[in-house]
Amino acid sequence: MKIVVLNGSPKGDMSVTMQYINYIQNKFKNHELKIINISQRINQIEKDKKTFEDIIHEIKFSDGVIWAFPLYVFTIHSNYQRFIELIFEKNVVDAFDGKYTSVLATSIHFYDHTAVNYMNSICDDLNMNYVDYFSPEMYDLRKEDTQKNLLQFAQNYFNAIENKVITLKNYNPIKYSPNKYIPEITHHKIDVSNKKVVVVTDSLEDINLKNMIHKFRNSFSQTIELVNLQDIDIKGGCLGCLKCGYNYACAYTGKDDFINFYNSKLKTADIIVFTGAIKYRHLSSTWKRFLDRGFFNTHTPSLSGKQIGFIISGALRQIPNLRQILEAYTQWQGSNLVGFVTDEYDTSIEIDQQLYVFSCNLIKSSTVNYIKPATFLGVAGMKIFRDEIWGNLRFPFVADHNAYKALNVYDFPQKNYKSRIRNFIFMLMCKFPSIRKKIYSNQIKSSMVVPLKKIVEDTTI
Structure with missing residues (x-):
């Protein structure tokens, strides 16, 4: 059978992800895996009608489609996302209808689940038969177990096509019919004092988004x-060249205005409000390009201590995966997420009220430099980066390594010698049944609160 592989890497055939595809091809020579480089050729695909039509023709007359890509900042590369937008914009959804599909994504497991979820939802929107996903660590192909499981993943996919198996649908279609938002309430103006507030958008074409931005800016x-x-x-999306790894020097330095914009506008701001309209379960590919190009800071947080909020036109409440991506982005940056305002309300008055409270909260939080503790989204993500930069990725990401040392990111638990000594003593004591019974029955609960009670009862704090 003939399978079309849509390659989401901007590096084309030099992609780590494609080595997994090549491995499958070498083991299943009776099937043809036709690789089409999407992200690398997006400019040609978008501008040249015949190029796009040829790709759609290959898909339409294939037996199945594999979406294969490296992870880029929580999901897929912006060029790959642009291709997905073109599928809907050019109304060629029928070419994907009923096709059996699977996802192969490579990464260091930093939010690979949100990338897989996003692609699964797109496949469901295209009415494809989504079989499964395979999301290994980028160099796991060197492991025998991964090789075995990869081939089983491929075999299951081929079997699903041959046997026309019934597949599961995981995502409902988005139902979104917004009311036109026209500001109605005039609130008391808010003084920003000496705080620098920046609003960033990707377009003012969406009338609700345009009006919400206008209302927000007029609140001050x-x-x-x-x-x-x-x-x-x-000039373009992230090239995946890793030139930034040594000292944050991007390949685009001096060639376009993005880095100057990021450094002069965002890094110097106290409050940043990102605004956009949802397009096919994500913010636009323009926004995705912003996120990808921000990787010139590599894995080092660049917006720490800032207040961040989002104004969004679209059905955000129906897309928890997107909300999690935006929450995780804010937490990983070391910023404070103040909240989201959308146009998912019945009346303009409700949106007016939400925008005003949102505006007040941004200023209040910035005035006292409030930063909420990170949840699992921020803590777990940073631990993945910490371990990778300490280990496998210290080179080429030398800049990250230097920054992590300075920021005390290398907070490995084995460095807590006091805790290690305490654990050793108690584990040794608990080898004696009588002592173990006394500790576990009478002492653990009360001892857990002792260090905190000392702080609570200290009147000098």
Whole structure:
């Protein structure tokens, strides 16, 4: 059978992900895996009608489609996302209808689940028969177990096509019919004091988004700067070249305006409000390009201590995966997520009220430098980066390693010698049944609160 592999790497055939595809091809020579480089050729695909039509023709007359890609900042590369937008915009969804599909994603497991979830939902929206996903660590192909499981993944996929198995649908279609938002309430103007507030958008074409941005900016006594990503000279998406790894020097340095915009506008801001309209279960590919290009900071947080909020036009409440991505992005950056405002309300008055409270909360939190503790989203993600930069990725990501040392990111538990000594003593004591019974029956619960009670009862704190 003939399977079309849509390659999401901007590096084309030089992709780590494609080595997994090549391994499958070498073991299943009776099937043809036709690789089409999507991300690497997106400019040609978008501009040349015949190129796009040829790809759709290959898909339409294939037996199945494999979406294969490396992870880029929580999901897929912006060029790959742009291709997905083109599928819907050019109304060629029928070419994917009923096709059996699977996802193969490579990464270091930093939010690979959100990438898989996103692609699964897109496949369901295209009415494809989604069989499964395979998401290994990028170099796991060297492991015998991974090789075995990869081949089983491929075999299951081929069997599903041959036997026309019934597949599970995991995502409902998005139902979104917004009311037109027209501001109605005039609130008392908020003083931003000496705080720098920046609003960033990707477009003002969506009327609800445009009006929400206007209402938000008019909530303040001072003029709030608005930056439209379409007005910034951005030559292209992340190249995946890793040139930034040594000292944050991007391959685009001096060639476009993105880095200057990021450094001069965002890094110097106290409050940043990101705004956009949802397109096919994510913010636009323009926004995704912003996230990808921000990787010139590599794995080092670049917006620490800032207040961040989101104004979104679209059915965010129906897309928890997108909300988690935005929450995780904020937490990983070491910023404080103030909240989300969307147009998912019955009346304009409700949106007015939400925007005003949102505006007040941004200023209040910034005034006292409030940062909520990170949840699993921020803590777990940073631990993955910590371990990878300490280990396998210290080179080429030398800049991260230096930053992590300075920021005390290398907080490995084995360095806590006091805890290790305490654990050793108690584990040794508990080898004696009588002592173990006394500790576990009478002492553990009360001892857990002792260090905290000392703080609570200390009147000097």
